[in-house]
Amino acid sequence: MRIRVDPDKCQGHARCYGLAPELFDVDDYGTSSVVGDGTVPPELEAKARLAIANCPEFAIEELAPGP
Amino acid sequence: MTTTRPVSDWTSDFDVMDPDYVRSPFETWRMLRESCPIAHTNRRGSNWLPTRYEDVTAIAHDIEHFSSIEVGVIPFDGEEPDEPVLAYGLPPISADPPLHTWTRRLLLPWFSHRRVEGYEDLTRQLCRRLIECFVEDGRADAAADYAQQIPVRVISHILGVEEDLSDTFTGWVREVLEFADDAERSLHGMEGLLNYFVAEVERRRRGPGGDLLSELLRTEVDGQPIDDSIVMGAAALVLIAGIDTTWSAIGSSLWHLATHPEDRRRLVAEPEIWPLAIEELLRAYSPVTMARIVTGDVELNGCPMKAGDRILLSFPAANRDPEVFERPDEVVLDRAHNRHVAFGAGIHRCAGSNLARMELRVALEEWLAAIPEFRLEEGAEVTWAGGQVRGPRQLPVVFP
Numbered sequence: 001m002r003i004r005v006d007p008d009k010c011q012g013h014a015r016c017y018g019l020a021p022e023l024f025d026v027d028d029y030g031t032s033s034v035v036g037d038g039t040v041p042p043e044l045e046a047k048a049r050l051a052i053a054n055c056p057e058f059a060i061e062e063l064a065p066g067p
Numbered sequence: 068m069t070t071t072r073p074v075s076d077w078t079s080d081f082d083v084m085d086p087d088y089v090r091s092p093f094e095t096w097r098m099l100r101e102s103c104p105i106a107h108t109n110r111r112g113s114n115w116l117p118t119r120y121e122d123v124t125a126i127a128h129d130i131e132h133f134s135s136i137e138v139g140v141i142p143f144d145g146e147e148p149d150e151p152v153l154a155y156g157l158p159p160i161s162a163d164p165p166l167h168t169w170t171r172r173l174l175l176p177w178f179s180h181r182r183v184e185g186y187e188d189l190t191r192q193l194c195r196r197l198i199e200c201f202v203e204d205g206r207a208d209a210a211a212d213y214a215q216q217i218p219v220r221v222i223s224h225i226l227g228v229e230e231d232l233s234d235t236f237t238g239w240v241r242e243v244l245e246f247a248d249d250a251e252r253s254l255h256g257m258e259g260l261l262n263y264f265v266a267e268v269e270r271r272r273r274g275p276g277g278d279l280l281s282e283l284l285r286t287e288v289d290g291q292p293i294d295d296s297i298v299m300g301a302a303a304l305v306l307i308a309g310i311d312t313t314w315s316a317i318g319s320s321l322w323h324l325a326t327h328p329e330d331r332r333r334l335v336a337e338p339e340i341w342p343l344a345i346e347e348l349l350r351a352y353s354p355v356t357m358a359r360i361v362t363g364d365v366e367l368n369g370c371p372m373k374a375g376d377r378i379l380l381s382f383p384a385a386n387r388d389p390e391v392f393e394r395p396d397e398v399v400l401d402r403a404h405n406r407h408v409a410f411g412a413g414i415h416r417c418a419g420s421n422l423a424r425m426e427l428r429v430a431l432e433e434w435l436a437a438i439p440e441f442r443l444e445e446g447a448e449v450t451w452a453g454g455q456v457r458g459p460r461q462l463p464v465v466f467p
Contacts, residue, residue, distance in 0.1 A: 011412070012175070018342055027179075028176040029176065050403060053406065056407065
């Protein structure tokens, strides 16, 4: 599983960081980004889905599996 | 407070200051969502009240048609001074881009995750001191003696203003927000705040410190210092926005825990659910409604909105929409899917949300650690404020 945060949609609610600090980082202006290239280790997939389901701006998306 | 005419038709003549609505708006929102999801009234001008999540968030995101130039739920109906001290209002909350964008960026780092962690200790110590004052009494007013005392002191610390003046600040803020339909009182509150900040700006000019106000005065934008009225507006905003909003969330949460023993005990027994529980309490008891002004005639879901109309963006109503939340009127402490908008949505997302969340969590943690069992005092009255910010103002509880 791979995820990304759309920086144009993110408004800094920091819900993803609160739920899954292993997967997200937040800068001083509140904008979230994924840690590394957004690859989610299998044991954190449930947390990633939780973050996706709680973002009030629908800013987190799961990327389609690569070729 | 002025009295309100009774409401007979909530779809076309609503009044958010109606005493029954202030006490409990939930049934009204449910009825409106099902019959007339964007209600209208001509009380205090032409106002619209969207109650569905989809409409509330759509309007919050549409900054072209819905301006933040006035965000007060109750319009000021007194005489405006000829030369207002705050020529730009309270930026960034009462601003649209571009003023919104750069003033918001000045404030955001003060409320970042990292900074807020640094305020946690003093918040915790403050909560403990407050609890010590009443824990032996077996009773307390959880709103007046506790919830109302916390945010104003934390914000005072951040702004670098005297903690001793907390009661005075609180008085001004209540006059501005809770007595907004009393022009004389709201003006008195605003003047109090402004005169204070005018003096504080002068004091910082003579001896700057490491506080937010000093930092704003030091900051240059495009090689120019920031206009004094913007500095004061932003500082006044930080004070106003962080006081009764957060104390209302703390107070409502304590009201919930006083009246729901199973949730109270669950929080003590299952500390791992706290992060979800805090979000759930924020969802169910979202305190804040913000207004927008329609910039040009526009139709939304069949409602003909005219330029100048006011939209009351009820984030609290959005957060109880059954289309988005299962069993919306129930508090489910470990609710996993909770896309709530207690802090708004779009570019005006509450800049202090990290701080508010920390204060709410620490206030509840410390309360439950010292007073795990408590209930409403029988025969004593719980009173609520509403309009812009909903929360309990008197919350007598006992813990014998």
